[in-house]
Amino acid sequence: MNTSTGPAERRTHTEQGIERKQQLLDAAAVLFSSKGYANTRIADICAAAGVAKGLVYWYFPTKEELFAELVRSMRLQLRRAQAAAMDPEADPLTRIRQGTEASVVFMAEHRAYFALLDVERSQDELSGRGSDVADVLREGSDVYATDVVRLVRDAQQQGLVPDGDPQLYAVGVLGVVSSFSHALRNGSLDVDVDELAAFVGGWVMRALAGETVAR
Amino acid sequence: MNTSTGPAERRTHTEQGIERKQQLLDAAAVLFSSKGYANTRIADICAAAGVAKGLVYWYFPTKEELFAELVRSMRLQLRRAQAAAMDPEADPLTRIRQGTEASVVFMAEHRAYFALLDVERSQDELSGRGSDVADVLREGSDVYATDVVRLVRDAQQQGLVPDGDPQLYAVGVLGVVSSFSHALRNGSLDVDVDELAAFVGGWVMRALAGETVAR
DNA sequence: CACCCGCTTGACCGCCGGGTCAAGGCAGCG
DNA sequence: CGCTGCCTTGACCCGGCGGTCAAGCGGGTG
Structure with a gap:
């Protein structure tokens, strides 16, 4: 039975x-x-x-679990795309750029799907704490974060990125990707996907390693 | 009656x-x-x-309208804080930095309140289109966007920011602020507020005007 | 054929939560 | 004192939606 x-x-x-x-x-x-x-x-x-x-x-079993399963599957796909795009031989900074650009492209190709990962952000404050979904989501963000943190740290050791809390840099990198994702989906942006990816890649590179005049 | x-x-x-x-x-x-x-x-x-x-x-009249009123009030407060922080005499790039840093500080001081503006992002895809709330929210994001776009364009005319779609730059600026806001609220970041503001300010400056080695 | 089991259906249930309403206070005012 | 209008209450209504269930179907296997 x-x-x-x-x-x-x-x-x-x-x-x-x-x-x-x-x-x-x-x-x-x-x-x-x-x-x-x-x-x-x-x-x-x-x-x-x-x-x-x-x-x-x-x-x-429940609507929530259905949602959680979707999120898990999306995360998997995205991470695969990122891994495929990153040249294991390249320096960490370049790898960050590759991962970033791959994320943008992936998000453009899977707008509908990727929207879910964006909802992710909200959901973890929308859903009551203690709900199983919240756990899945939170744990997911962490995965990306620690990934980028590691890359940033490596880059810092090689003098490619100035010192400073790697966590902060990571938040910036992840945030900008998700922001452009959101904007693109909203239709307030109609640029060529590859062009957008390049822009975001450049943005991140400058933010991480760029120099600017003293304050 | x-x-x-x-x-x-x-x-x-x-x-x-x-x-x-x-x-x-x-x-x-x-x-x-x-x-x-x-x-x-x-x-x-x-x-x-x-x-x-x-x-x-x-x-x-309804729960939605209550929410909308909250959002409106928050938007007002935030814009006031931004306006107060921006030196009208300064160049556009500096004004962007000032507005950015003010936003970060404001967000830290009003975490609870500011969370609403973050929900804003999600809500406009969570709420069915055509709901009156969605309108208020969408219209709100636009306000910030056009503001920043104008500043970016000015900066470009003065040669402070390289050419390129100002819209793109604006998305980047707004996105990074909201990302750090979210991260701070999540507790995954425990840094001094002023320190964070300075970091975000620097991040935005580099991303907008920084130079990096050629690809 | 008989039986099992994965699959499919759609009527049904129960609860939760947004919204209503009739009935009062309680100021101030003429 | 009575009246008008703002404010406050809490019981109530009701529609919607997540979740259940008893029943049936069809293909594979012994």
Whole structure:
């Protein structure tokens, strides 16, 4: 019997089942990122996917968990794109630029999806603390942060970036990417994607290593 | 009769009434910024303010409108702080730095309040388009953006900032402020406020005017 | 064929929360 | 003293939405 209420319940899925689950995730991604989490009804997702409402609860325990799974999957994809773009031989500063530009491009290619990661920021103050989602989200931001922090530290050791709290630099790098992501999605910016990526890359490089006249 | 359902209804408030309204706004600000809009119940606000639930609807037509009023008030305060910090005699680049640093300080002093402006970002994709709140929010971001765009353009004309889409630069400036705001509030950053402001100011200056080695 | 099991359905439930309303205080004023 | 209008209360309403469930379907296996 599978309709039970076991807490740590595992389901085995056939190939068809996995496909169906992905359909639901896809539909949810589109809706969440266009209407937002709170304004997206389970019923909407089902309508979009062309299935009955109850089916969602065959694949996901709760709406929150569905959302969390989306976020996890997005994070994975993004990190893969970043890793692929970063030349392991290059110096840390260059790697930061590569990762940054890759993020921008990725975000442009997956606007709908990427919007979710942007919601991420808000969600962790929107959702009550202690909710399982909040944990996933918070933990996620940390991943990026520590990554960049490490790169910044390396760059500082090589004299590529002036001294100063690496944490601060990291916040700046991550923040600017997410800001441009948001702006692009909002449509207040209509530039060529590669052009934008280059701009952001340059922005980050200057902010990290650039020199400016004394105050 | 005042309990009616007139659409463009105006109420006259006594001094006491205005105070009470402010109490409600204050309570709402704290709750919204800590628990988020969606997770804050009207009942919570009333409990925090020590009044009965019905009273909210004496002062505000809906929960959304209450939120919108908060946002408007915050925007006003922030802009005042910025204006006060910017030396009208200074060059545009310096003015940007001054405005940036003032924003950071302001945000630190009014963490609870300022969180709202951060929610702003998310809210305009979280709330369904067409909701009156969305309009207020969107219009608000524009105000800052055009402000910064103008300053950037001036700076470019004076050769202080290299050529390029001013819109892009503006997004970068606004984004970085909001990012650091968010990080500070999250507690992942515990630096002295003035120190942080100086860092952000420097960051923006370098990103706008700094030079870096060729690619 | 019979049985299991993954899958699918849609009516149904219960709660939560935004919003309403009738009924009062309590000033100030004529 | 009564009246008018601002303010305050708390019980109540009701629609929406997350989540449940009993029932049925279909393909694979013994």
